[in-house]
Amino acid sequence: MARVYLSLGSNIEPQRYLPAALAELRQAFGPITVSPAYRSRSVGFDGADFVNLAVGLDTPLSPAALNDWLHALEDRHGRRRDGPRYSDRTLDLDIVFYDALVIDGPGHLQLPRKELKHAFVLRPIADIAPDFRHPISGQRMAELWATFPVEREPLTLEPLPD
Structure with missing residues (x-):
């Protein structure tokens, strides 16, 4: 089993789509750790604010298989892929860390x-995951956040419904 940290975001009905994604993650992977949700401005395009949170979970899936599973989850909830890469979306689910693996590709898997x-x-x-260490820099997540120019x-x- 691998310990994985995901980033989840939405700027189209986040109060609907983020809880739905969390429910599917729990159903597929069992107990998950969920961060508070935060509202922020969109990055890379002029769009509605995003609501983002993180999830920690354990999975037997490979990085590529998990990435495919997450894309299918996005698609089930109306994610459009026929427009610009940076655009409004119902769900954006990304693997941020997969244990301490460092991968660059294939495709957008990094x-x-x-x-x-x-x-x-x-x-x-x-x-x-304040004590989780970045696999390249070795810095703890808490250290990285403490030095971030907020x-x-x-x-x-941003409170979400249960």
Whole structure:
């Protein structure tokens, strides 16, 4: 079993789609660890605010198989892939860490995810895995968050329905 940390985000009806994704993750993988949810501005395009959170779970799936499973989950909830890569979306599910693996490809599969440089990915992971060490830098998530320039990418807590 691998310990995996995921980033989940939505800027189209996040109060609907994020709880639905969490329910499917629990059904497929059993107990999961869920961070608080945070609202932030969209990055890479001019769109509605995103709500993001992180999930920790254990899986027997390979990184590629898990990535395919997550894409299928996005698709089941209306994720569109026929527009620009950076656009509004019902769900965006990414593997940020898969144990301590470092992978660059195939396709968009990269571990750890480069989006960890953004508050909306780093903060939720630091909340649920403060002692997890980045497989390249060796820094703990809590250390990375403590040195993050929070004024650059402000976050606000966003309650989600259970």
